Amino acid sequence: MKHAPIRREAVSDQLYALLRDRILDGSLPAGTALTAERDLAAEFGVNRHAVREAVKRLQQARLVEVSHGGRTLVLDWRRTAGLDLAVGIAEAGTGPALPDLARDALEMRACIGADAARLCAARCSRRTAADVVEAAGRYALAGPDLTELGAADVAWWRLIVEGSGNLAYLLAFNTLVGGTLAVADVPIDLRTAELLDVEAHVRLAAHIAAREPEAAERLARELLSRSVPATRRTAGR
Incomplete structure (x- = not known):
């Protein structure tokens, strides 16, 4: 034709x-x-x-x-x-977009974030652990505006991923938060449950500072996974 x-x-x-x-x-x-x-x-x-x-x-x-x-x-x-x-x-933004690309990216984010938290708790320096705790404290003061919380959340997670010492995770993190994957286009209000749980952010920072990798991994996965069901419901509308 x-x-x-x-x-x-x-x-x-x-x-x-x-x-x-x-x-x-x-x-x-x-x-x-x-x-x-x-x-x-x-x-x-x-x-x-x-x-x-x-x-x-x-x-x-x-x-x-x-x-x-x-x-x-x-x-x-x-x-x-x-x-x-x-x-x-x-x-x-054209062509046959992969099914549920935003959901898939958020699922990848949860997996990478959980393991990065585990590695950070096991590997990071005392200075980095202190920075993670301090950033969690700043995060607690950032709300309740979701856009402000979102920016503070990215800065906090960057410290954790850098503290993991895993370069592949860091490069993937840059892709996920840099606007080059569909996760960056997920409306901020769909991440409300994750972003407003300040207490979980503070506890996760404490696990990292206390060198508790398994606890850090579990809590990080739970926290980051909260945005995935919301995205799945939206995709199914």
């Missing part, structure tokens, strides 16, 4: 998004060959350089690979793609 030519600005980016969406929605199934470069250029009314750039991005995202025979084959993205794929979908 012939398509209308796509807009001329950022042509390779647009073509990448279109092909990515076809792979994600199954229009281009795993194991099939990607349409030939010249045919893609003709279909979308673009030059072959734009096609090559788009295919290069698909390769970088591990959505396709070039076989030994020279064909570009579609990969099973659920087995090959990384977190950057979810980030790209969230940033684009």
